[in-house]
Amino acid sequence: MIRFLYNLLWPLGLACFLPGYFLKMVRRGGYREKFGQRLGIYDRELRVRLAKQRSTWFHAVSVGEVMIALKLAQQLRTLEPDVHCVLTTTTTTGFALANKNAPPWIQVLYTPLDFWPVMRRAFSVICPARIILVEAEIWPNLAAEAHARRIPLVLVNARLSPRSERRFRRFRFFVAPTFRLLDLVCVQELEDADRWHRLGVERSRIWHTGSIKYDPADIDSNADVQGIDHLAVKPEPPVLFGGSTHRGEEELLGKVFLRLRQKFPSLCLFIAPRHVERVREIRAQLQALSLQVGLVSEAASHSETNPDCVLLDRTGELQRWYGIATVVFMGKSLTAQGGQNPVEPIIVGKPVIFGPHMENFATLAKTLVSKDGAIQVSDVDSLEQALGKLLRDGQARQRLVQNAREVLNQHRGATARAAALIADLRSQQDQLL
Numbered sequence: 001m002i003r004f005l006y007n008l009l010w011p012l013g014l015a016c017f018l019p020g021y022f023l024k025m026v027r028r029g030g031y032r033e034k035f036g037q038r039l040g041i042y043d044r045e046l047r048v049r050l051a052k053q054r055s056t057w058f059h060a061v062s063v064g065e066v067m068i069a070l071k072l073a074q075q076l077r078t079l080e081p082d083v084h085c086v087l088t089t090t091t092t093t094g095f096a097l098a099n100k101n102a103p104p105w106i107q108v109l110y111t112p113l114d115f116w117p118v119m120r121r122a123f124s125v126i127c128p129a130r131i132i133l134v135e136a137e138i139w140p141n142l143a144a145e146a147h148a149r150r151i152p153l154v155l156v157n158a159r160l161s162p163r164s165e166r167r168f169r170r171f172r173f174f175v176a177p178t179f180r181l182l183d184l185v186c187v188q189e190l191e192d193a194d195r196w197h198r199l200g201v202e203r204s205r206i207w208h209t210g211s212i213k214y215d216p217a218d219i220d221s222n223a224d225v226q227g228i229d230h231l232a233v234k235p236e237p238p239v240l241f242g243g244s245t246h247r248g249e250e251e252l253l254g255k256v257f258l259r260l261r262q263k264f265p266s267l268c269l270f271i272a273p274r275h276v277e278r279v280r281e282i283r284a285q286l287q288a289l290s291l292q293v294g295l296v297s298e299a300a301s302h303s304e305t306n307p308d309c310v311l312l313d314r315t316g317e318l319q320r321w322y323g324i325a326t327v328v329f330m331g332k333s334l335t336a337q338g339g340q341n342p343v344e345p346i347i348v349g350k351p352v353i354f355g356p357h358m359e360n361f362a363t364l365a366k367t368l369v370s371k372d373g374a375i376q377v378s379d380v381d382s383l384e385q386a387l388g389k390l391l392r393d394g395q396a397r398q399r400l401v402q403n404a405r406e407v408l409n410q411h412r413g414a415t416a417r418a419a420a421l422i423a424d425l426r427s428q429q430d431q432l433l
Contacts, residue, residue: 002174006140007116033092037110040121047125050107055086057128059111059142062094063316064341065134068157068212070101072132075419077105080426086126088112093276097316114139123149130426132156136164143181152425154184156418157212160195161359168199176200184425186418188214188411189363207421210414214343214364216405238264238391241325242271243318243345248335250282254289254309256384264391272312272321274331274340279313319344327390327397329383330354339365342374346408351400353377353386364407373404 036042042050056076058069066089073085087102088111089095098108112122119141130152131142138155146153160168168175179200187193188211197203240260242253250271257269269291273282279295286293286309294307296314312321322328328345332338334355341361342352352374358365368374375390377383390397 002177003140003144010115033095034110038113040112040118040125042109042125046107050086050125050127053084054127054129055084055107057126057131058085058087058134059131059137060087060089060094060098060134061111061137062089062091063097064213065089065137066094066098066101068134069132070098070106071215071415072134072156072212072418072422073106074103075415076422079419079423086128093315100316114141116141119145130154130422132422135159138178138182140178143178147181152183153181154186154422154425155182156186156209156422158185158187158192158196159189159360160192160199161362162195163359165195165199172199184421186421188414191363207417209417209421210411211364212415212418213341214408214411215414216343216347216408216412236266236268237324238266238326239268239270239324240387240391241322241328241345241350242269243322243328243330244274244340245271245329245331246274246336247278249329249331251285251289252334252380252383253329254286254291256380256387257309258289258291259384260388260391263388267391269309270312270321270324271309272318276313276315279311282311319348322348322350325350327387328352329387330358333357334377334380334383342368342404343408346373346401346404349401351375351390351397352404353383353390355383367407368404371403371407373400373407375400 056073058073060066060069066087069087073083073087077083083105085106086109087098087106088109089098090111095108095110098106102108109126112118123145128146128151131146132154133156135155135157136159143153176199179196180202182201183205185196185201185206186209187196187206188209190208193203193206193208196206240253240257242249245253250273253269253271257267261267271282273279283293283295291308293309293311296310296312296317312318322345325345328350330340330342330345330352332340334357337357338360339354339358342354342365345352352368354365354374354376356376356378358376365374365376369376375386377386390400
């Protein structure tokens with residue numbers, strides 16, 4: 001009955017949300033490419049290719065989840081050398097990143113809309129042997145279709161904040177039937193296991209593996225520094241780096257930068273906005289502060305200029321650019337809520353500062369601060385003070401990074417643990433069939 005109502009109301013919900021969703025796609029660009037895949041429409045060549053083998057279907061929303069999916073798929077292939085995968089993603093930025101980084105044995109597609117006829121067409125083409133959802137992407141029709149076809153359904157790197165749990169518990173009658181269809185849930189933190197159990201997942205199906213996103217086991221801490229050597233823009237230290245910034249934070253960083261440069265005359269500002277479509281807006285804001293602003297994409301044609309601030313206007317390159325930083329401020333934590341992932345700069349040896357809003361990484365942020373592995377500030381004034389201290393004290397920067405890496409080591413091996421559980425689940429399924 002619940003699923004019937006969901007599908008009955010789905011077109012109405014789509015009509016309400018479609019204008020805003022379509023506007024967002026237009027702003028980000030590339031929305032026309034393979035748009036039919038969102039409706040479960042695939043070309044003949046793709047249908048023929050996928051029909052040759054049953055695939056492991058990974059579903060990841062955007063850039064961060066895509067990176068987790070690719071990392072886990074590579075680990076899974078070490079256990080199952082003949083595995084073939086399909087990776088679906090929702091955003092155009094996620095799709096572009098997946099296409100750029102996926103090996104030949106992973107087919108990248110857009111995520112089909114979770115409407116019953118659309119999802120059925122997608123299942124008939126993809127023919128999944130198992131489905132692996134990344135972090136929080138559990139859709140009723142996808143889950144129900146997998147259950148009806150006896151296809152194992154896995155949720156990896158599962159996270160559930162206290163706020164999200166409270167919201168789900170208000171609608172437990174509607175969401176619990178879908179959550180019960182999960183065959184395996186790999187959680188990042190122990191307390192996440194209790195939250196998922198309270199929402200309907202059997203305790204025996206929940207495993208604490210740690211975070212794949214935080215797992216430093218297969219990452220070369222020097223790779224990103226080496227990876228930018230050939231690029232035209234390479235600011236000289238010291239560099240204040242704003243990573244994955246959101247609206248309002250770029251202007252604040254610009255003002256802080258101007259004040260700090262009075263004490264550190266050679267200081268350079270580098271900003272990587274979370275959404276590159278905002279680059280024009282950000283550039284205008286910073287130029288209004290009398291800053292000379294350059295873009296990474298313009299570096300080759302403007303190599304003679306020496307801008308005060310450089311904006312990263314290309315997607316999928318953020319991690320490699322962290323290598324130039326002296327100190328990193330993590331975005332979406334000062335003027336917006338949720339926070340962005342602090343792990344990438346830590347892995348390449350950069351000290352991290354973030355604001356009061358790190359809800360999406362609450363446990364990690366709390367642990368980093370308590371272990372002196374990151375600095376959390378409450379406002380712009382305290383941000384300026386913390387930045388000044390770290391820019392002045394190299395030993396303080398090193399201590400912060402070392403402590404942060406010790407925190408990340410708690411998640412070492414998370415990718416391998418999740419892959420082993422997924423492979424074991426498939427073996428159990430094969431024995432039942």
